[in-house]
Amino acid sequence: MATLSEAYRDLSLPLHHIIPLDFSSVGSLPDSHAWLQSDDEDYRHRFSFNGGSCSGYDGAGLSIPVIDLLDPNATELIGLACENWGAFQLRNHGISRNLIEEVELEAKHLFALPTEQKVKALRSPGGATGYGRARISPFFPKYMWHEGFTIMGSPSGDAKKIWPNGSARFCDLMEEYQKQMKVLAEQLTHIIFKFLNISEEEKINWVGSTNSTGAVQLNSYPCCPEPKRAMGLAPHTDTSLLTIVHQSQTTGLQIFKEGLGWVPVHPHPSALVVNIGDLFHIISNARFPCVLHRVTVNRTHQRYSVAYFYGPPVDYVVSPIPATVLNKSVARFRSVTVKEYIGIKAKNLGGALALISA
Numbered sequence: 176m177a178t179l180s181e182a183y184r185d186l187s188l189p190l191h192h193i194i195p196l197d198f199s200s201v202g203s204l205p206d207s208h209a210w211l212q213s214d215d216e217d218y219r220h221r222f223s224f225n226g227g228s229c230s231g232y233d234g235a236g237l238s239i240p241v242i243d244l245l246d247p248n249a250t251e252l253i254g255l256a257c258e259n260w261g262a263f264q265l266r267n268h269g270i271s272r273n274l275i276e277e278v279e280l281e282a283k284h285l286f287a288l289p290t291e292q293k294v295k296a297l298r299s300p301g302g303a304t305g306y307g308r309a310r311i312s313p314f315f316p317k318y319m320w321h322e323g324f325t326i327m328g329s330p331s332g333d334a335k336k337i338w339p340n341g342s343a344r345f346c347d348l349m350e351e352y353q354k355q356m357k358v359l360a361e362q363l364t365h366i367i368f369k370f371l372n373i374s375e376e377e378k379i380n381w382v383g384s385t386n387s388t389g390a391v392q393l394n395s396y397p398c399c400p401e402p403k404r405a406m407g408l409a410p411h412t413d414t415s416l417l418t419i420v421h422q423s424q425t426t427g428l429q430i431f432k433e434g435l436g437w438v439p440v441h442p443h444p445s446a447l448v449v450n451i452g453d454l455f456h457i458i459s460n461a462r463f464p465c466v467l468h469r470v471t472v473n474r475t476h477q478r479y480s481v482a483y484f485y486g487p488p489v490d491y492v493v494s495p496i497p498a499t500v501l502n503k504s505v506a507r508f509r510s511v512t513v514k515e516y517i518g519i520k521a522k523n524l525g526g527a528l529a530l531i532s533a
């Protein structure tokens with residue numbers, strides 16, 4: 176059975192799209208990181224989204240629903256949020272606050288290290304894990320105001336390069352976090368399948384198995400001297416089935432909603448953000464949007480987030496599940512393996528879904 180890291184092995188990137196800026200050494204926004212608003216807008220249009228204001232949403236506080244997992248109507252509420260928004264915030268999710276805080280603290284320590292130390296664990300050109308820029312970097316004309324650290328399973332290989340004598344705590348926390356996130360992601364997947372009326376025969380047999388794929392992305396968005404001209408993370412959809420995000424208490428994450436434009440997802444103490452990724456969009460026959468999102472930066476607060484990407488095994492064949500192809504409508508996507516889709520996405524980003532349209 177191939178692993179997620181192997182799925183990325185042949186998708187090599189040039190080093191300048193891997194090595195982040197040394198943010199501690201710059202006092203002003205370099206031209207390489209100065210975005211025109213149209214850079215972002217052009218890209219959004221390539222996702223075929225129409226309407227909405229691009230300059231940010233200042234409406235009457237409309238945002239993604241905040242759902243309590245212990246609510247007796249949680250299945251319905253989660254399903255409707257997936258349909259209407261492709262995202263929601265989740266309270267009472269069962270992950271201990273202590274673990275989340277400790278993971279955030281480890282991320283802060285990691286990103287506070289001098290650049291020379293962080294680049295010891297630089298992601299290799301054909302690699303999937305370690306320190307580096309966002310993988311979507313090559314698709315945009317400017318660099319993002321962001322640095323990341325990707326973990327798939329045990330981070331010890333990368334962590335030892337940074338801390339040769341003391342990476343045990345970092346590794347233990349990241350492994351525990353992935354273990355607990357996997358359980359939550361499975362629970363959400365079952366809930367969403369129930370909402371979609373997926374029958375026992377159609378139930379996908381990998382949920383709950385050891386073969387499902389998971390990865391953690393630690394993100395840091397340093398304070399920025401010219402936040403209005405910079406971009407934390409450019410608009411993208413996640414390649415996952417679903418993504419669970421913890422954000423530090425600093426605003427920045429926004430989702431694109433047709434008719435509204437960019438809507439902020441304000442940090443909600445004790446809530447995790449759940450996003451629908453491309454694979455659930457395919458499985459649900461586009462009944463769920465895969466939510467387009469981006470991150471803005473600010474002058475005074477460094478922002479951190481921890482994203483957990485959950486998906487089927489890389490050899491699994493994804494296609495619209497018959498129960499979602501309702502009312503004699505047709506399947507909108509052809510079948511693809513997860514690995515094949517990762518490859519198509521790595522080369523086409525926002526154009527990937529159109530390439531597998533049936």
Ligand SMILES: O=C(O)CCC(=O)C(=O)O
Nearest residue numbers: 392394422428470480482
């Ligand atoms: O920083 C965030 O809130 C979102 C991160 C994200 O979208 C990602 O890592 O794919």
Ligand SMILES: [Fe+2]
Nearest residue numbers: 411412413468
């Ligand atoms: Fe994302």
